[in-house]
Amino acid sequence: MLEQIEGSRxxxxxxxxxxxxxxxxxxxSPQTHIIEAVGVMVKEGRLAPCEFINVESExxxxxxxxxxxxxxxxxxxxxxxxxxxxxxEAVYNAAGLGLPIVMTLANRAIGAxxxxxxxxxxxxxxxxxxxxxxxxxxxxxxxxxxxxAFRLAEELSVPVMVCMDGFILTHAVEGVxxxxxxxxxxxxxxxxxxxxxxxxxxxxxxxxxxxxxFEEVRYLAHLRQLEALDHIPAIAEEFAAMTGRHSGGxxxxxxxxxATTIVVAMGSVLGTIKDAVDIRREAxxxxxxxxITSFRPFPSTQVREALRHATQVVVLEKxxxxxxxxxxxxxxxxxxRGTDCVIREVVAGLGGRPITxxxxxxxxxxxxxxxxxxxxxxxxxxxxxxxxxxRMRSTRHSGPSAENVLRDLGxxxxxxxx
Amino acid sequence: xxxxRIHGRGxxxxxxxxxxxxxxxxxxxxxxxAFPSFGSERTGAPVVSYCRIDDREIRTREPVMAPDAVIVQxxxxxxxxxxxxxxxxxxYILINTSRSFEELGLADLYSRFARTHLAxxxxxxxxxxxxxxxxxxxxxxxxxxxxxxEVTLDAVRKAIRDHFAGPxxxxxxxxxxxxxxxxxxxxxxxxxAGTN
Amino acid sequence: MxxxxxxxxxxxxxxxxxxxxxxxxxxxxxxxxxxxxIDSGHRACQGCGEALGARYALDAAMRATNNRxxxxxxxGCLEVFSTPYPETSWRIPWLHSLFGNAPAVATGVAAALxxxxxxxxxxxxxxxxxxxxxxxxxxxxxxxERNDDVLFICYDNEGYMNTGVQRSAxxxxxxxxxxxxxxxxxxxxxxxxxxxxxxxxxxxxVAYVATATVADLHDLEAKVERAMHFRGARYLHILVPCxxxxxxxxxxxxxxxxxxxxxxxxxxxxxxxxxxxxxxxIRRVTPVEEYLKLQRRFAHLFGKNPRPDIVTHLQExxxxxxxxxxxxxxxNAHPRHAxxxxxx
Numbered sequence: 001m002l003e004q005i006e007g008s009r010x011x012x013x014x015x016x017x018x019x020x021x022x023x024x025x026x027x028x029s030p031q032t033h034i035i036e037a038v039g040v041m042v043k044e045g046r047l048a049p050c051e052f053i054n055v056e057s058e059x060x061x062x063x064x065x066x067x068x069x070x071x072x073x074x075x076x077x078x079x080x081x082x083x084x085x086x087x088x089e090a091v092y093n094a095a096g097l098g099l100p101i102v103m104t105l106a107n108r109a110i111g112a113x114x115x116x117x118x119x120x121x122x123x124x125x126x127x128x129x130x131x132x133x134x135x136x137x138x139x140x141x142x143x144x145x146x147x148x149a150f151r152l153a154e155e156l157s158v159p160v161m162v163c164m165d166g167f168i169l170t171h172a173v174e175g176v177x178x179x180x181x182x183x184x185x186x187x188x189x190x191x192x193x194x195x196x197x198x199x200x201x202x203x204x205x206x207x208x209x210x211x212x213x214f215e216e217v218r219y220l221a222h223l224r225q226l227e228a229l230d231h232i233p234a235i236a237e238e239f240a241a242m243t244g245r246h247s248g249g250x251x252x253x254x255x256x257x258x259a260t261t262i263v264v265a266m267g268s269v270l271g272t273i274k275d276a277v278d279i280r281r282e283a284x285x286x287x288x289x290x291x292i293t294s295f296r297p298f299p300s301t302q303v304r305e306a307l308r309h310a311t312q313v314v315v316l317e318k319x320x321x322x323x324x325x326x327x328x329x330x331x332x333x334x335x336x337r338g339t340d341c342v343i344r345e346v347v348a349g350l351g352g353r354p355i356t357x358x359x360x361x362x363x364x365x366x367x368x369x370x371x372x373x374x375x376x377x378x379x380x381x382x383x384x385x386x387x388x389x390x391r392m393r394s395t396r397h398s399g400p401s402a403e404n405v406l407r408d409l410g411x412x413x414x415x416x417x418x
Numbered sequence: 419x420x421x422x423r424i425h426g427r428g429x430x431x432x433x434x435x436x437x438x439x440x441x442x443x444x445x446x447x448x449x450x451x452a453f454p455s456f457g458s459e460r461t462g463a464p465v466v467s468y469c470r471i472d473d474r475e476i477r478t479r480e481p482v483m484a485p486d487a488v489i490v491q492x493x494x495x496x497x498x499x500x501x502x503x504x505x506x507x508x509x510y511i512l513i514n515t516s517r518s519f520e521e522l523g524l525a526d527l528y529s530r531f532a533r534t535h536l537a538x539x540x541x542x543x544x545x546x547x548x549x550x551x552x553x554x555x556x557x558x559x560x561x562x563x564x565x566x567x568e569v570t571l572d573a574v575r576k577a578i579r580d581h582f583a584g585p586x587x588x589x590x591x592x593x594x595x596x597x598x599x600x601x602x603x604x605x606x607x608x609x610x611a612g613t614n
Numbered sequence: 615m616x617x618x619x620x621x622x623x624x625x626x627x628x629x630x631x632x633x634x635x636x637x638x639x640x641x642x643x644x645x646x647x648x649x650x651x652i653d654s655g656h657r658a659c660q661g662c663g664e665a666l667g668a669r670y671a672l673d674a675a676m677r678a679t680n681n682r683x684x685x686x687x688x689x690g691c692l693e694v695f696s697t698p699y700p701e702t703s704w705r706i707p708w709l710h711s712l713f714g715n716a717p718a719v720a721t722g723v724a725a726a727l728x729x730x731x732x733x734x735x736x737x738x739x740x741x742x743x744x745x746x747x748x749x750x751x752x753x754x755x756x757x758x759e760r761n762d763d764v765l766f767i768c769y770d771n772e773g774y775m776n777t778g779v780q781r782s783a784x785x786x787x788x789x790x791x792x793x794x795x796x797x798x799x800x801x802x803x804x805x806x807x808x809x810x811x812x813x814x815x816x817x818x819x820v821a822y823v824a825t826a827t828v829a830d831l832h833d834l835e836a837k838v839e840r841a842m843h844f845r846g847a848r849y850l851h852i853l854v855p856c857x858x859x860x861x862x863x864x865x866x867x868x869x870x871x872x873x874x875x876x877x878x879x880x881x882x883x884x885x886x887x888x889x890x891x892x893x894x895x896i897r898r899v900t901p902v903e904e905y906l907k908l909q910r911r912f913a914h915l916f917g918k919n920p921r922p923d924i925v926t927h928l929q930e931x932x933x934x935x936x937x938x939x940x941x942x943x944x945x946n947a948h949p950r951h952a953x954x955x956x957x958x
Contacts, residue, residue: 004444006437021729022722051725055718056756063715063753067686067722070709073729075722093712117456168479172453173437175444197707197723199682199735204702206687206710208694271477352456356480
């Protein structure tokens with residue numbers, strides 16, 4: 001049923017329909033509304049049988065999920081940013097143990113400096129962990145992806161995280177067509193375990209594996225993720241056939257058929273990009289968009305195929321590898337190995353800085369003119385940067401950079417108080 | 419697309435206002451998107467929220483840079499925040515105050531924007547009278563409906579009642595109706611004065 | 615009453631032979647049909663107190679629960695020597711996740727069992743002192759605070775033995791470890807540090823907290839059984855000497871454990887909801903020296919450059935324990951006091 005609803009609530013309602021059995025989470029902005037909403041439903045008895053555990057840290061959250069999942073319960077948690085890092089040992093552990101846990105990651109920047117706003121640095125921190133990572137473009141997709149995630153996780157025995165932009169999606173109120181229980185029950189069969197702690201058939205789970213077998217165990221995890229490259233589109237197709245909605249899948253393309261310039265991005269910024277692309281199209285530019293939904297496993301074949309006619313690819317991402325450059329751009333470049341395609345890396349939206357349509361239009365214009373360097377930080381205030389560089393050059397005791405920059409930005413404003 | 423930007427301070431229901439407005443538009447079969455500016459939200463700190471209304475899918479996620487309407491819930495923000503930045507020349511301004519634009523020192527707005535699109539509304543007083551609390555957001559939405567016609571009063575009343583359960587919802591809806599009447603009269607007078 | 619009255623001693627030791635007891639009073643370990651939850655073939659050192667403690671505790675738990683136990687194990691000696699790839703010595707369902715999360719994982723297992731309608735299956739979380747007192751502390755406190763239905767067992771060998779004998783918050787003062795070497799004016803581990811986990815557990819007001827050693831099998835089994843009578847968070851702290859880390863002879867493990875109790879350095883007691891309910895009295899009060907001299911980790915206190923001041927300091931700790939818990943009866947200050955009965 002179509003409802004005007006906050007993204008977090010839409011996700012909570014959908015997760016509830018998936019019949020989770022153990023929900024365990026620690027509060028962190030901007031995930032709080034999701035877990036609070038699920039918590040209320042559990043307490044009211046709506047989700048019985050379901051246990052809601054108020055854990056003392058994110059590390060405990062993922063650990064409780066591990067114990068629950070290994071015992072045969074459908075487990076769910078949610079976190080962001082610092083919380084994800086706090087549980088990172090358990091994140092890798094869950095993937096290594098092959099437990100089909102589903103987690104919502106409300107993407108938020110990682111500090112220091114502490115920042116509660118959206119970017120993708122948190123998801124990037126665990127991209128090698130063995131979790132499947134799916135990025136939602138809208139709240140509709142975010143909600144729908146959770147149903148697909150449980151199905152995918154349990155089919156493959158691989159944990160899945162659904163990434164949705166913190167605040168931008170979680171706290172936005174928009175129309176979402178919520179699924180109903182009957183649909184979810186038919187789409188998502190009961191959790192059928194590959195391994196379980198059972199007193200009637202005892203097993204030991206979590207043994208040490210030495211050099212003689214570790215590579216093989218790791219390779220098997222890789223194989224399972226590669227299998228996902230088939231399962232993800234299959235599940236999305238089945239979902240589309242039943243709902244008419246194209247949520248999920250590996251990638252989404254927009255006006256790429258004849259495009260010579262293609263923008264590649266993930267998450268909610270795709271909406272703004274599409275508006276900017278439409279305007280550039282009106283100005284005669286041959287430009288399109290590829291949205292990556294499945295970031296891990298990375299759909300190299302599909303990306304290469306979608307970009308095959310492009311001469312220029314602009315990868316716009318909300319994270320980067322410090323000292324190196326774009327992360328998504330690196331993955332895209334790998335997929336385009338051997339082609340003549342030129343890749344431009346654009347880093348934007350860090351720490352929640354708004355990515356405006358106007359800014360994108362200017363960017364795409366410059367790309368068309370061939371004016372772009374290979375790595376660009378969108379809307380970077382070069383003057384502010386230079387002032388701090390000068391400060392650091394002129395004295396050893398220049399103080400903390402972040403505070404210097406804030407003071408720098410605050411001075412003109414303070415001067416204007418009337 | 420019709421874009422609204424709401425300015426106020428934390429604790430005044432600025433975020434709720436945008437949300438209720440979006441629900442009102444949705445109930446009338448439109449597409450709507452509402453979200454806050456996500457500042458460090460403390461009671462009293464400046465807060466901005468946004469609402470977009472359209473008949474097509476709303477894809478963009480940027481803050482509202484070029485609003486068609488600006489609602490100001492707290493006049494102490496004047497001169498502290500650039501409230502009308504990007505506002506279309508035929509855009510609407512709705513200010514929560516019992517004073518006039520001139521008394522607020524905003525007479526220059528008359529030369530920048532269409533006079534019939536500018537309105538003040540004593541929403542806090544109306545809220546106090548109907549709801550018993552100085553929360554002007556619901557009242558302002560009724561005024562907005564009258565000023566812009568972008569949503570109907572009925573839709574606003576329903577959205578308010580859905581958001582605030584029980585008698586609180588009713589009283590807020592009545593505040594919205596009262597403001598609607600105030601602005602309807604106000605714009606009629608301005609129109610009449612304009613034709614003299 | 616937490617112990618059964620026992621009426622006989624074997625001459626020359628304080629152990630009670632099971633052949634002198636009626637069937638119902640015999641230990642689980644004396645029963646050929648015991649589970650052997652951790653079976654032979656594991657790779658523990660000769661004389662390992664932890665291997666002993668784990669088997670004692672888990673077999674007792676299996677008896678008490680009609681063979682329905684799931685164990686969650688932290689990283690550590692027990693986990694490593696019990697599951698040498700590709701073998702496992704566990705006969706019960708067993709899960710190892712990480713070093714610091716055993717209490718939280720156990721919480722998850724218990725929650726899942728409840729959801730599945732299998733609350734008849736009981737959960738034991740277990741770890742060494744490192745995984746309990748240090749890196750697992752936050753998770754343990756959370757488990758206590760929520761009153762999750764888990765019995766958590768700490769096998770305390772007073773150091774990080776698996777990684778080469780490093781100091782933990784359970785390492786006693788003056789003990790030599792790889793990170794508290796016997797150099798400088800204060801050789802060995804510092805005084806004035808450390809955590810008393812049993813008392814911290816009691817401060818959470820959980821239903822049952824008890825300490826035990828591998829020297830008194832009846833006592834340990836009785837405590838596990840008692841723990842299984844309760845629901846909610848419970849804690850058992852078992853002293854398990856480590857011949858390697860303590861520098862004691864591998865044939866002396868049980869003797870050393872007994873002396874830890876008899877000196878007063880390791881108080882043995884039970885508590886319910888934050889209040890001590892029973893104490894295992896010292897049978898024959900023993901000066902700490904007798905205990906310390908059996909362990910090379912304390913060798914620097916004796917020999918060529920003895921430190922009687924440190925020994926005295928340790929004796930003071932023992933005396934304070936005796937006082938705090940009432941470990942001595944009136945008139946039990948004399949050594950070799952003959953006893954014919956162990957009171958409850």
